[in-house]
Amino acid sequence: MSSKIWVIKTTLPESMNEEEVTSFSHSLIEGGAACIQHLKVTSTYQWEGEMKSESEWSLQIKVSKANKQAVADLIQKTHPYEVPQMIMSKWESSQDYLAWVNSK
Helix, strand or coil: CCCEEEEEEEEEECCCCHHHHHHHHHHHHHCCEEEEEEEEEEEEEEECCEEEEEEEEEEEEEECHHHHHHHHHHHHHHCCCCCCCCEEEEEECCHHHHHHHHCC
């Protein structure tokens, strides 16, 4: 049996306070995510021809294969950015953690 879970990474604007980030995370949990970790990071990128460096919230969302698309669709629908970062990858996990993620 494969011991892989899906992890979706996205960012939110620093202007959102901790309560708003937690509320966004709760909506993703209700939509099928198993666990979300968030922390502040600095992102450097080019947008509309300008170099930017801004603080943001980074979210790491653990989700089962069965719920991955529903959670990705919810992020796309509710995200405040015009083009939200959405990076999805499979990660190895312990069998116990995989079973817990898959139970969500």
